Amino acid sequence: MKLARNQLTLNGKTVSFTDGETILTLANRMGVHIPTLCHDPRLDPVGACRMCLVEVTGFNRLVPACTQKATPGMEVITENARITRHRQTLLALYMTDHPQDRNAVEKGAPNQLLDLAEQYQAPLNWGRMLPIRSARDDDRNPYILFNADLCISCARCVRYCAEVERVSAITLANRGASTTVATADNASLLDTSCEMCGGCIDVCPTGAMTEKMPLTRNHKPERELRKVRTTCNYCGVGCQIDLNVDDIANDGRGMVVKITSPPPGTTVNDGNLCVKGRFAYDFIHHPDRLTQPLVCNENGELQPTTWDDALEKAVNGLQAVAKRYGADALGFVSSSRCTVEENYLMQKLARAVFHTNNVHQCAAT
Amino acid sequence: MNHIKSDVPELIQQQGGLKPDVSKQVSRHTGVAEADVYGVGSFFHLLSRSDKKLRVCTGLSCQMAGADKVLQAALDAGLPVEPCSCLAACDQPTAVLRDREVIPGVQVEEIKQTGGDWTKLKQEMSPGGKGWLGHIGPSVENDGDLAINLAGAPDWSGTALRMALTRSANHIIAIIKSSELQGRGGAGFPAHIKWQAVQSQSEPERYVVLNADEGEPGTFKDRELLMRRPDRIVEGLAIAAHAVGAKDVFLYLRGEFAYPKKSIELAIQQFRQRGLLADLRFHSHSGQGAYICGEETALLEALEGKRGMPRLKPPFPVEVGLWGKPTLIHNVETIACVPEIIKRGGDWFKNLGRTAAGTKLYCISGHVQKPGTYELPLGITLDELVESAGGYIGKLKAFCPGGASSGFLPADKRNIALDFQALAAVGSMLGSAGVIVLNDTVDMKWAVGQQLRFFEDESCGQCAPCRIGTRYLREAVNAELNGSATMHSPNLKFAEDVAWQMNEASICGLGQTASLALTSAMTYFPEDFQ
Ligand SMILES: Cc1cc2nc3c(=O)[nH]c(=O)nc-3n(C[C@H](O)[C@H](O)[C@H](O)COP(=O)(O)O)c2cc1C
Ligand code: SF4
Ligand code: SF4
Ligand code: SF4
Ligand code: FES
Numbered sequence: 001m002k003l004a005r006n007q008l009t010l011n012g013k014t015v016s017f018t019d020g021e022t023i024l025t026l027a028n029r030m031g032v033h034i035p036t037l038c039h040d041p042r043l044d045p046v047g048a049c050r051m052c053l054v055e056v057t058g059f060n061r062l063v064p065a066c067t068q069k070a071t072p073g074m075e076v077i078t079e080n081a082r083i084t085r086h087r088q089t090l091l092a093l094y095m096t097d098h099p100q101d102r103n104a105v106e107k108g109a110p111n112q113l114l115d116l117a118e119q120y121q122a123p124l125n126w127g128r129m130l131p132i133r134s135a136r137d138d139d140r141n142p143y144i145l146f147n148a149d150l151c152i153s154c155a156r157c158v159r160y161c162a163e164v165e166r167v168s169a170i171t172l173a174n175r176g177a178s179t180t181v182a183t184a185d186n187a188s189l190l191d192t193s194c195e196m197c198g199g200c201i202d203v204c205p206t207g208a209m210t211e212k213m214p215l216t217r218n219h220k221p222e223r224e225l226r227k228v229r230t231t232c233n234y235c236g237v238g239c240q241i242d243l244n245v246d247d248i249a250n251d252g253r254g255m256v257v258k259i260t261s262p263p264p265g266t267t268v269n270d271g272n273l274c275v276k277g278r279f280a281y282d283f284i285h286h287p288d289r290l291t292q293p294l295v296c297n298e299n300g301e302l303q304p305t306t307w308d309d310a311l312e313k314a315v316n317g318l319q320a321v322a323k324r325y326g327a328d329a330l331g332f333v334s335s336s337r338c339t340v341e342e343n344y345l346m347q348k349l350a351r352a353v354f355h356t357n358n359v360h361q362c363a364a365t
Numbered sequence: 366m367n368h369i370k371s372d373v374p375e376l377i378q379q380q381g382g383l384k385p386d387v388s389k390q391v392s393r394h395t396g397v398a399e400a401d402v403y404g405v406g407s408f409f410h411l412l413s414r415s416d417k418k419l420r421v422c423t424g425l426s427c428q429m430a431g432a433d434k435v436l437q438a439a440l441d442a443g444l445p446v447e448p449c450s451c452l453a454a455c456d457q458p459t460a461v462l463r464d465r466e467v468i469p470g471v472q473v474e475e476i477k478q479t480g481g482d483w484t485k486l487k488q489e490m491s492p493g494g495k496g497w498l499g500h501i502g503p504s505v506e507n508d509g510d511l512a513i514n515l516a517g518a519p520d521w522s523g524t525a526l527r528m529a530l531t532r533s534a535n536h537i538i539a540i541i542k543s544s545e546l547q548g549r550g551g552a553g554f555p556a557h558i559k560w561q562a563v564q565s566q567s568e569p570e571r572y573v574v575l576n577a578d579e580g581e582p583g584t585f586k587d588r589e590l591l592m593r594r595p596d597r598i599v600e601g602l603a604i605a606a607h608a609v610g611a612k613d614v615f616l617y618l619r620g621e622f623a624y625p626k627k628s629i630e631l632a633i634q635q636f637r638q639r640g641l642l643a644d645l646r647f648h649s650h651s652g653q654g655a656y657i658c659g660e661e662t663a664l665l666e667a668l669e670g671k672r673g674m675p676r677l678k679p680p681f682p683v684e685v686g687l688w689g690k691p692t693l694i695h696n697v698e699t700i701a702c703v704p705e706i707i708k709r710g711g712d713w714f715k716n717l718g719r720t721a722a723g724t725k726l727y728c729i730s731g732h733v734q735k736p737g738t739y740e741l742p743l744g745i746t747l748d749e750l751v752e753s754a755g756g757y758i759g760k761l762k763a764f765c766p767g768g769a770s771s772g773f774l775p776a777d778k779r780n781i782a783l784d785f786q787a788l789a790a791v792g793s794m795l796g797s798a799g800v801i802v803l804n805d806t807v808d809m810k811w812a813v814g815q816q817l818r819f820f821e822d823e824s825c826g827q828c829a830p831c832r833i834g835t836r837y838l839r840e841a842v843n844a845e846l847n848g849s850a851t852m853h854s855p856n857l858k859f860a861e862d863v864a865w866q867m868n869e870a871s872i873c874g875l876g877q878t879a880s881l882a883l884t885s886a887m888t889y890f891p892e893d894f895q
Contacts, residue, residue, distance in 0.1 A: 049828070086869055090866055093829060126855070162398075171404030172404050172672065174408070
């Protein structure tokens with residue numbers, strides 16, 4: 001059979017690839033599952049975890065699907081006895097250097113290594129080695145915990161920090177079996193260039209890089225929480241976030257116990273967040289938070305009221321000023337925490353309804 | 366050169382190693398992120414453990430000669446000491462590293478005499494360093510049938526270089542091709558293919574790199590060559606640079622090669638004074654204590670100032686090398702063969718060998734009378750080599766034909782030609798031709814443990830099969846040695862699967878060959894594993 005310029009065979013089926021596409025992206029697109037650990041679509045592939053190795057005719061060695069570009073006429077095989085043996089023995093080896101008890105391991109995020117070991121029925125009887133990677137247990141930063149025992153040295157966190165966040169606050173340190181993730185001089189993240197974006201947590205496949213607060217507060221593991229997709233209200237970018245809700249907490253009223261980012265490639269923010277969006281969620285259940293409209297009574301004291309009443313009072317007040325002093329006596333200031341759409345509506349209100357150009361937003365200077 | 370050279374490892378060295386705040390200072394100086402500086406410093410043992418002023422070699426050959434006792438004596442004397450990987454002085458055990466100077470042949474008594482003052486160890490060794498020269502063979506100058514001729518006086522006339530400069534690149538490459546010169550760094554890859562590949566790249570900026578990181582346990586020929594015939598190396602480099610169109614030559618010498626580095630730098634001056642190197646630029650770099658940087662792509666990373674983690678191949682350095690430019694990388698010995706090939710022709714060189722082209726520097730250590738470096742026709746047998754080295758000590762039990770990576774062969778394989786092909790056919794390799802001889806006093810399980818510890822210490826840690834596998838196998842063997850194996854500890858029962866995984870899935874040659882020491886010993890010496 002003659003293949004076109006942009007075709008190859010994947011498990012015997014002829015498929016078309018786009019220029020520059022890797023075997024992994026092609027396979028994913030075709031619904032063929034290839035397991036990975038060090039891969040993240042936001043990062044340059046490095047082929048280090050060895051999980052995604054497949055067979056390509058003409059190559060003696062197994063080939064990393066995450067780095068290997070599709071080329072015309074290539075014959076790719078993702079399932080056979082050799083690949084099964086590879087996946088099982090690799091996972092078995094990983095598991096000699098990793099805790100195996102899911103309850104102990106998954107206090108926070110789900111652990112993809114355990115998932116893969118289960119999925120491929122890796123032997124778990126090869127014995128265990130003592131953990132020797134160093135951590136930074138005394139790091140006083142409030143958000144990020146590095147549990148070195150769970151680290152598989154995939155360097156996703158390090159590469160994310162360098163390639164996406166572009167601050168290189170963390171590095172692979174030491175070498176060989178002692179390879180770990182460190183900061184310069186093992187300083188607290190607070191004393192580095194770290195921006196507390198938490199991206200290192202998001203990319204970590206095992207939960208080695210994890211969020212402190214849900215752990216210290218003894219919240220349920222992420223697997224048992226319900227995810228509610230919403231828009232972050234800290235700024236106008238419109239990042240999508242997933243509220244992780246414990247439905248039973250808070251006397252059955254439910255509670256947001258942590259925030260995670262949606263998978264990369266699915267939302268406008270591509271799985272990225274900033275320190276506020278990811279970690280500053282305590283305001284949600286804060287007792288000081290305004291939860292109903294307030295209007296001043298005759299004594300100048302704020303009193304709860306209905307939305308209808310509050311809006312009516314606002315409309316009346318604005319119209320009264322405009323009538324007495326002219327439209328330009330009014331000024332409208334909106335917030336950078338509003339979305340673009342909300343800011344648009346604010347200027348519409350100023351210009352089209354009240355006929356003034358006096359409109360501003362706190363981040364527009 | 367149109368890039369900024371990154372000197373991160375050198376700058377850390379100048380600051381006395383990776384001490385607190387050094388990352389910050391080097392970062393300020395270079396613009397490289399602090400964390401990245403720290404990552405580099407912590408990778409290299411000579412930088413990360415700068416407080417260790419003495420290091421005792423625990424390579425197999427030194428161990429067989431009692432390195433353990435030397436180490437223990439140093440610990441007892443309260444010296445700032447730690448064990449280290451092979452120091453390329455296996456012919457003169459026990460080797461000790463003081464700062465960055467190798468002191469060969471150290472005895473327990475000498476350690477005791479220091480009285481705890483590390484600077485006092487064999488003071489007469491520095492400077493000079495001649496004490497490091499080992500036995501060579503042939504030991505007298507011989508011009509007829511040797512490509513290297515270690516005993517010969519350095520030749521600064523540049524005859525071969527002058528001849529090469531009058532020839533076209535294609536002509537030179539044709540001569541190299543006809544010589545059938547194979548790389549002497551380990552893989553035995555035909556040299557001319559790499560020269561041709563670099564020469565024919567469309568990118569005009571190309572580099573030549575000399576791999577003098579010699580760290581394979583049992584190997585010390587490059588040291589001998591650098592000390593005795595640096596003329597051959599510099600002339601070979603200049604010829605290679607001319608042939609592939611490079612203006613910059615990078616020398617990467619292991620950090621422990623302080624004397625060899627001086628020797629080759631002097632040789633460059635010698636040729637320069639004679640106006641022979643024209644506009645060729647030489648840049649010499651010291652390694653910082655990492656065997657893996659002998660792997661060519663890890664070496665390139667280290668030259669670029671990064672952690673020495675091998676790159677994925679392809680692309681190969683001939684296409685994407687140093688700073689992404691086409692790069693010709695050769696072992697010291699490969700390059701040193703070039704001048705005589707140019708002078709005397711490809712056929713001459715080819716016919717020097719017995720089963721493959723050329724003469725070869727064989728390093729031999731362990732249980733033989735005169736460990737050393739012997740230049741012999743490629744393809745001689747172990748017995749012939751040992752005869753040059755004065756004969757066996759005791760009864761031959763096993764040998765490594767090409768360093769730790771080549772595993773062990775039993776005495777009955779003593780008649781195999783020590784060449785790339787024949788050894789590959791029995792699942793071993795010629796590698797760096799670091800031959801280690803073990804007599805029947807050696808327990809193979811113990812010997813395997815030495816090799817596995819080396820690989821575990823020197824794994825870069827990038828890929829799981831090697832990072833975890835080397836440690837697993839070492840712990841499994843140790844557990845057997847101490848009788849401490851349990852259901853829950855690494856176990857030799859699984860060695861075959863672990864080895865399979867390491868061979869199949871490791872990124873580079875270290876992980877791909879590390880298990881061979883164990884699997885070959887288990888095959889050939891089952892009685893030692895009962
Ligand atoms: C783990 C490892 C260590 C190596 N160490 C060295 C070394 O110390 N010196 C060397 O010349 N080649 C070494 N090599 C081989 C190099 O990768 C490369 O093949 C060689 O430098 C090419 O030169 P050649 O063609 O002259 O042999 C090593 C390879 C591996 C996988
Ligand atoms: S939180 Fe962001 S900036 Fe800080 S280490 Fe993690 S990825 Fe880097
Ligand atoms: S902390 Fe997580 S992401 Fe970072 S190297 Fe370890 S396993 Fe990978
Ligand atoms: S095989 Fe070992 S030395 Fe080579 S890249 Fe992998 S971890 Fe590093
Ligand atoms: S120098 Fe000691 S074994 Fe090589």
